[in-house]
Amino acid sequence: MSAAYGRDLSRAAARSGRDESIRTGAGRVAGHRVAVVASEYDFLGGSVGRAAARRATAAIERATAEKRVLLALPASGGTRIQEGTPAFLQMLTISAAIAGHRAASLPYLVYLRHPTTGGVLASWASLGHVTFAEPGALVGFLGPRVVEALTGAALARDAQSPRALRHAGVVDAVVAPADLREAVQRVLRVVAVDRGPTTAESGTGAPPAGVEPGEPGHTGDPWASVLATRAPDRPGLREFLAASTSDLTLLGASELGQGPDMPGTPMVTALALLRGIPCVVIGQDREAQRHQPIGVRDLHAAQHAVQRAVDLRLPIVTVIDTPGAELSAEAERAGLAAAIAHCLAALLSTPVPTVSVLLGQGAGGAALALLPADAVVAAEDAWLAPLPPEGASTIMHRTVDHAAEMARELRITAGDLYRLGAVDVVVARGPAGVGTTAGLAGLAGAVARCLRAVAVRDAATRLAARRDRHRRLSS
Structure with a gap:
């Protein structure tokens, strides 16, 4: 010195x-x-x-x-x-x-x-x-x-x-x-590691049984579901979080918007207690997507949140509600398709418990990116399709005029997905719609039950069951 x-x-x-x-x-x-x-x-x-x-x-x-x-x-x-x-x-x-x-x-x-x-x-x-x-x-x-x-x-x-x-x-x-x-x-x-046994860790029993919509008056028309999920007053991620979570801490650049000058981010990641169960939430905000579609940066944020969940050994809840990913030359050059693929891979291979919520629109790769999970819960009028019905109509008929017809042919509804084995629980929207307090509470309750059910399995069993689950979709 x-x-x-x-x-x-x-x-x-x-x-x-x-x-x-x-x-x-x-x-x-x-x-x-x-x-x-x-x-x-x-x-x-x-x-x-x-x-x-x-x-x-x-x-x-x-x-x-x-x-x-x-x-x-x-x-x-x-x-x-x-x-x-x-x-x-x-x-x-x-x-x-x-x-x-x-x-x-x-x-x-x-x-x-x-x-x-x-x-x-x-x-x-x-x-x-x-x-x-x-x-x-x-x-x-x-x-x-x-x-x-x-x-x-x-x-x-x-x-x-x-x-x-x-x-x-x-x-x-x-x-x-x-x-x-x-x-x-x-x-x-x-x-916190000294929080004691969590609700998720203490859950027992088999995964909750699926509830297929099929009662008279509740099957619905696929095109009507598409329109319902696009309604301006349709509740989305913000309302779901308000109804189901506490102790929310936003992660990364995530923002829940506050008016037209602060629209928020298309992808929101957060730490939260969902019905008392600690988890990482990765969700698509329909309000923010009115101003900015989901892009590469958003998908990278989702991957980062998956890694945080793995590091902290927390379950993951994904919430799907998107009209589709960004369609632009910039997105293509930035590697949008690769970002979707890597997000899929991260969720398919993560050792922590995962539950996906199909809340509203589920159009294209942006929706598929958050779908892989140990259990999937869907609102009764939610839907999933490789692209919006208008896009399918353009491919098949060179015009968007057949969108309603394509919605009926593509097997996009929650009921279709349940029968395919891609959805485990369908929550009835009720007479006043999924946006009512009771409807959102029903979704939150189903998610919590699924979290408890999948969390009792060890990681190796969970990963094997997840692989079998997706393999069965091709049978």
Whole structure:
């Protein structure tokens, strides 16, 4: 250690009242056992050297051994320049400890404080299962002064803002310090490892029996179902979530819109309790799709949510309600078909329990992407087709005029899907429609029962049953 560096350390200790740039501890948040790794920015800008890295790594490994939730609160300029490359390499050490924590399916939450940059952001600060950020914080790979010095060009003012990163899906929520406790509690009520046996884990018995619509007056006309699911006042994902979930935390860039100026995102991913059962929800928002169809970015978000569910060993609930994916040259160049295929593959191979809800429209690959599941629940007037009936009419008749006829020929209804074995439970819409409180409650209840039923199987049995399920569709 140089004499100058020794003086820097002494001044930092006097100024901050701390002996290093990393502080660690353990405690409880709303009864959940939590370990904390926090930066001390007043100590040399929160920079991480070898001593700080050893402290962080020891705390993370201890949290893993004790099966604690890990909460990181970085505020750092990056690795410690005074220690050079040896300090830079410590980002590997800390990240390896985080990887071990995540491999044990232990939740890792991150709160990005002002500022968080450099090697810290490019390693352990960006590995959270859920990532919050402080409003107004500088969060970026390199600080704007360094970027301008190295490139000769200044960054846009908001390029490293939490709100821009939220829009990009890098940050899950922008949370004021005063609101952090509640945000963490809400997540822990879903993901915490010490929550005790869940409703899903304690379920017993066979999967719920399917209920095929067929009573007089309830079979319906396929074209009437198509029109019903397109009605402007048709309830969608937002109403289903409001009726069935609590402790909802949106993930990535997901937004549930609030008016025409904030339409939301076509694909919504979230942590939630569905009738008390912890799960990851991946759903298609019909309101947002009026302004923006489902594209490659949305399908990538769905895949990312599947991986989060696997990491946290949480069941997945998908909600299908889409008029179809984006049709554009940009979508083709971005690999829309490949994104659909990879989303399908992720759901087909995930080891966690899965339940799909066919809520309304189910047009094309965008619908198929969320369909693979251990059990499928459908609203009675929901439907699934390789493309909208108008598209089928164009293929067969070179005009959209035969759409109603094609809807009747394509076997698209929930009843058809039940008879094919693609749907397990059909929930009657009732006299006032699926959008009534009773109708949505019926859907939520069926989903919860299916979650309990499929969760009691071990992963190998579940995967084998899922393969057999889809193999039977060709018989």
